Amino acid sequence: MSVQEIHGIFQFADDFFPEEDGVNVFVLPDYVPKTVFPQWYLEEQDDPSSVFKARLDHLYYTGKYDEACELGHEHINIYCTGPLAWAMGRYLVRFAQIREDFRLDELRAICLTSPFWVAHFENDEEVRRVLSRAILIREIVELLAEGDSVDSLVACTRTLPTEYYEPYKTFAFRFVVDDYMRKICLEEQVALINKFSFMPLLGPVSMTDAKVTFSIHCDAVAGRNYLGRLIGPGSRDLIDRFNLKKRGYLGTTSMDSELSLVMCNLACVSSGNLVYDPFVGTGSLLCTSAFFGGFPIGSDIDGRQMRGSDGRSIQSNMRQYNVENRFIGGCVFDILQHPWRDGFLVDAILTDPPYGVRAGAKKIGCKYESPPSYSCRLSAEETAERYPKTIPYEMVDLAQDLHQFALKFLRIGGRLVYWYPMEINEDESRSTKDQLLSVLPKVDGIEIVSVIFQQCRLFDRWLVTFERTC
Numbered sequence: 001m002s003v004q005e006i007h008g009i010f011q012f013a014d015d016f017f018p019e020e021d022g023v024n025v026f027v028l029p030d031y032v033p034k035t036v037f038p039q040w041y042l043e044e045q046d047d048p049s050s051v052f053k054a055r056l057d058h059l060y061y062t063g064k065y066d067e068a069c070e071l072g073h074e075h076i077n078i079y080c081t082g083p084l085a086w087a088m089g090r091y092l093v094r095f096a097q098i099r100e101d102f103r104l105d106e107l108r109a110i111c112l113t114s115p116f117w118v119a120h121f122e123n124d125e126e127v128r129r130v131l132s133r134a135i136l137i138r139e140i141v142e143l144l145a146e147g148d149s150v151d152s153l154v155a156c157t158r159t160l161p162t163e164y165y166e167p168y169k170t171f172a173f174r175f176v177v178d179d180y181m182r183k184i185c186l187e188e189q190v191a192l193i194n195k196f197s198f199m200p201l202l203g204p205v206s207m208t209d210a211k212v213t214f215s216i217h218c219d220a221v222a223g224r225n226y227l228g229r230l231i232g233p234g235s236r237d238l239i240d241r242f243n244l245k246k247r248g249y250l251g252t253t254s255m256d257s258e259l260s261l262v263m264c265n266l267a268c269v270s271s272g273n274l275v276y277d278p279f280v281g282t283g284s285l286l287c288t289s290a291f292f293g294g295f296p297i298g299s300d301i302d303g304r305q306m307r308g309s310d311g312r313s314i315q316s317n318m319r320q321y322n323v324e325n326r327f328i329g330g331c332v333f334d335i336l337q338h339p340w341r342d343g344f345l346v347d348a349i350l351t352d353p354p355y356g357v358r359a360g361a362k363k364i365g366c367k368y369e370s371p372p373s374y375s376c377r378l379s380a381e382e383t384a385e386r387y388p389k390t391i392p393y394e395m396v397d398l399a400q401d402l403h404q405f406a407l408k409f410l411r412i413g414g415r416l417v418y419w420y421p422m423e424i425n426e427d428e429s430r431s432t433k434d435q436l437l438s439v440l441p442k443v444d445g446i447e448i449v450s451v452i453f454q455q456c457r458l459f460d461r462w463l464v465t466f467e468r469t470c
Contacts, residue, residue, distance in 0.1 A: 096234070097115055102136055124231055127231045134265070137236075138236065140234075141215050144157065144164075145226070157199070169203070173204075175196065177215075214228070242321070251281055254282045266415070267417045275350065278298075279300060280299060282314060287323065290323035299331040299335070314327070346411065348410075349405075350418065351418045353398055355419075415449065422439075422462065431453075445468060
């Protein structure tokens with residue numbers, strides 16, 4: 001590579017990353033030799049606070065990664081020169097070690113093999129707003145330092161200015177160690193914490209009443225170590241609050257509490273939203289959407305599950321979670337024969353359609369090519385107990401009808417979230433994203449946001465999120 005080409009790359013970097021607020025950000029392809037621009041590299045004697053490396057997530061965060069790739073710079077390292085990392089609003093997100101495929105989609109809806117992700121937030125208050133909803137985030141810390149080894153982490157921590165500690169200098173504090181994929185015994189944890197004894201913290205140490213918590217995260221998978229100040233935990237306590245084992249009214253297909261909460265986040269359910277579930281069943285999604293401030297309404301072709309029995313019903317579940325005042329109600333009808341008037345709009349549609357594993361979907365219809373030739377007259381008592389004939393409702397048709405319904409009754413910007421089942425391939429391999437995309441409906445004005453895979457024993461299913469754009 002010629003020097004002219006390298007200079008062209010830096011010109012490209014200036015176009016994408018102009019200097020703002022004293023922070024100069026530039027991209028440097030991996031194939032640029034170190035000897036060409038030695039001033040851009042850290043030497044052992046250099047101050048590590050003057051240059052630090054972010055990852056490709058900075059390009060994703062700024063929305064410029066696709067543009068960079070179009071210009072042929074796929075192998076990119078991002079470097080920043082200027083203020084310290086802590087002054088740039090970087091936070092370390094510690095995900096819960098469950099449902100890995102759901103993590104980032106949930107965060108993006110309200111905001112990896114390794115459960116750590118460096119994110120950018122404006123301030124601590126914005127972080128707390130995310131934490132108040134996030135189900136798959138264990139905690140978020142303000143990222144103060146990072147390194148490939150404990151020694152480099154300690155060296156990076158030493159560069160923090162004393163001004164940073166002023167707000168917390170006299171507070172009761174504590175240190176905790178978070179080890180991922182490597183067990184650190186208590187003696188090692190104490191030794192590790194003692195390496196940070198140089199930090200100018202004058203308050204008492206308290207493991208129970210600390211006002212500020214500093215956490216050391218050791219990621220054995222990625223080979224990275226982090227030091228952060230705890231902002232707060234995620235809302236994983238809600239999983240236990242909505243635990244099906246504690247719920248008064250259940251059915252055979254009641255949605256898992258964790259997935260119900262995640263679906264509400266993917267649908268961006270917020271206070272005052274009108275939320276609709278067209279296959280409501282026992283109303284698991286209605287309970288969680290009401291908890292997040294929505295006003296839920298449900299419908300089903302079979303009203304027996306909605307009504308319940310012996311005083312247990314969707315209504316009693318709403319009462320159990322103290323959200324009964326938000327529950328609009330439930331209606332019995334086929335989604336193809338709905339009573340909604342033109343102009344009726346909802347803010348979100350989220351549902352778990354029945355798909356034949358424990359309960360197949362049905363729609364109103366006749367099983368005969370033509371009606372029977374005979375006629376009969378029903379008594380008033382028989383009419384009261386009569387349900388219309390139903391026929392199986394294939395998932396391909398159900399999804400198409402669901403999208404057409406959303407195009408008419410979902411507000412622009414509203415989201416449609418539902419599960420789509422896929423059979424395991426004949427060679428027993430799992431379904432792929434391409435296979436899913438080939439069968440999902442393509443309706444103008446309903447754009448796909450995300451697809452998330454979940455492997456089940458007898459089949460696969462995908463959690464798909466769409467948004468109405470026009």
